[in-house]
Amino acid sequence: MAVYTQVSAEALAGLLSGYDLGDALSFKGIAEGVQNSNYLLETSRGRFILTLYEHLVDHAALPWFLALTTHFADAGLPVPRPVRDRQGEALQTLLGRPAAIIEFVSGVSVSTPTPAQAQAAGAALGRLHGSAPGFGKARENDLGQPHWPAMAARCLEGAAAIDPQLPALIEAGLRATRDWPAGLPTTEVHTDLFPDNVLMLGDTVTGLIDFYFAATDLVAYDYAVTHAAWCFSADGRDHDPALASALAAGHAGTRGLSADEIAALPQLGVGAALRFTLTRTHDWLNTPADALVTRKDPMAFARRLAWYLKATPNMVLGR
Numbered sequence: 679m680a681v682y683t684q685v686s687a688e689a690l691a692g693l694l695s696g697y698d699l700g701d702a703l704s705f706k707g708i709a710e711g712v713q714n715s716n717y718l719l720e721t722s723r724g725r726f727i728l729t730l731y732e733h734l735v736d737h738a739a740l741p742w743f744l745a746l747t748t749h750f751a752d753a754g755l756p757v758p759r760p761v762r763d764r765q766g767e768a769l770q771t772l773l774g775r776p777a778a779i780i781e782f783v784s785g786v787s788v789s790t791p792t793p794a795q796a797q798a799a800g801a802a803l804g805r806l807h808g809s810a811p812g813f814g815k816a817r818e819n820d821l822g823q824p825h826w827p828a829m830a831a832r833c834l835e836g837a838a839a840i841d842p843q844l845p846a847l848i849e850a851g852l853r854a855t856r857d858w859p860a861g862l863p864t865t866e867v868h869t870d871l872f873p874d875n876v877l878m879l880g881d882t883v884t885g886l887i888d889f890y891f892a893a894t895d896l897v898a899y900d901y902a903v904t905h906a907a908w909c910f911s912a913d914g915r916d917h918d919p920a921l922a923s924a925l926a927a928g929h930a931g932t933r934g935l936s937a938d939e940i941a942a943l944p945q946l947g948v949g950a951a952l953r954f955t956l957t958r959t960h961d962w963l964n965t966p967a968d969a970l971v972t973r974k975d976p977m978a979f980a981r982r983l984a985w986y987l988k989a990t991p992n993m994v995l996g997r
């Protein structure tokens with residue numbers, strides 16, 4: 679489920695009256711996603727996504743997110759463009775919530791990527807990393823390394839009830855990321871490029887979506903997040919070197935990592951795995967078991983964390 683806010687035909691018509699998009703021909707809620715309410719909208723001018731931003735997204739940063747995705751679309755990347763109304767505004771208010779109409783892109787997100795798909799994702803990620811420095815407006819990553827000790831403090835106590843090994847893995851992750859690499863390149867990065875945020879047709883990336891955790895952070899950290907998301911079995915028990923080397927080859931073709939960035943990958947991977955272990959642990963402890971939203975297993979990322987603690991840079995690159 680992800681339709682928290684029901685939009686009536688009248689409210690939709692009111693919104694569309696500010697745009698040059700014609701009249702609505704069809705309008706349906708989209709089940710996927712958990713953060714926002716998303717609708718598929720078809721008008722006489724084409725297909726669009728209407729998103730109403732719920733409380734899980736940082737509302738103050740919405741103008742920044744929409745400007746960033748517009749920047750990537752302008753640069754020719756496969757990032758759906760926010761549509762502006764007649765006043766030139768992309769950000770709207772609908773039923774008391776911030777809202778935006780975004781171009782629709784065809785494609786589906788894969789749940790078990792092939793090496794060819796991982797390579798295409800790596801290439802798209804490298805293009806993002808290459809284009810982002812032209813944006814020029816920074817945003818702090820509020821789920822980044824400086825925040826992990828406080829995030830851990832909020833959920834360590836309950837973590838043992840999820841799995842007896844979870845607290846020790848979180849502590850090990852905190853120790854291993856206390857001294858964080860300094861001096862590596864930073865830019866605006868996605869920080870959440872999981873397969874479900876990459877729309878594909880076959881082996882071609884058609885859309886990079888869900889930039890609502892984007893922030894200014896280490897390029898190589900963003901690479902590590904993507905490696906963590908794409909290159910393991912779903913339960914985090916098995917690393918797949920073929921996926922890892924395909925992701926690396928794709929990225930190398932469009933941006934690539936320096937020797938210093940490569941050397942830091944195992945530690946950055948610990949950090950990436952810790953970030954998702956912490957947010958999943960927090961959500962697990964704070965979402966009722968019978969809620970409509972499915973809770974994501976923190977151990978799937980705690981196991982990845984254990985893998986990165988013992989990994990070499992070459993292992994992360996699938997060599």
Ligand SMILES: Nc1ncnc2c1ncn2[C@@H]1O[C@H](COP(=O)(O)OP(=O)(O)OP(=O)(O)O)[C@@H](O)[C@H]1O
Pocket residue numbers: 680708710711712713714715716727758780781782783784787874875885887888
């Ligand atoms: N621009 C787009 N074009 C086509 N489909 C889209 C587009 N944006 C989103 N979708 C579809 O809507 C679904 C939900 O979108 P999204 O993943 O952004 O949801 P969310 O609730 O904002 O975030 P989360 O995935 O973090 O829960 C996607 O899985 C995708 O199928």
Ligand SMILES: N[C@@H](CCO)C(=O)O
Pocket residue numbers: 870872891954957958974
């Ligand atoms: N992609 C994240 C959710 C959004 O941060 C996860 O799978 O835990």
